[in-house]
Amino acid sequence: LPAYGGELVVEGGRVNFTATTAGYGINLCFFSSASGSQWLRDDSHLLHVFAVDGIAAPALAVAGFSATASFIGTGISFSQSLGDGSADVAFWVDPASEGPDACDPARALVGPSTVTGSRATFVFATAGLTVELCYSFAGKPYRRFGTTALSTVGLAVTSKAYRAVVGVPKPLVFAGSG
16 A cells, blocks of 8 residues: 555544555555464455546637547546446536535536546537536546646637638638637
8 A cells, every 4th residue: 555655544443545646456455463463465355546647638628519528547437347337427617616515516617427438528618718627436526636627719600601622722710719
């Protein structure tokens, strides 16, 4: 466990572990006085520590259009391999959101959306937003990943019809924010 940082607290037969680094396959080791006062490894308890490290570039979405975010990290959509129907879910909140309810789905600016593979699709209604990710691994409580942010831009649609000819370059002019 030391390689994963954090701390291990044992009280009343319950173990609480807070990891500071993500990874797969941590085994529990415990000190047993019943077996001659030695350390033993318990292979029946395997711990995976999950985290979202970011989203694949670009970290940008166009307001009014669906955008698919590809998440990068340890354990992304690992729940799908469990076969129990649980799923990872993501949504976006205002970076100014604080407190214990900062990742309450009721505070979502966009989402929630189920993560399939490592991707989830969102529709951002407003341009000029910068949002931060809240993510739930397999139905666990949502956690905010403040280092995973996304910005929205606007694209003004013109009523002017464009025509192009195959093999001939055609300049297109767009307006908007971002």
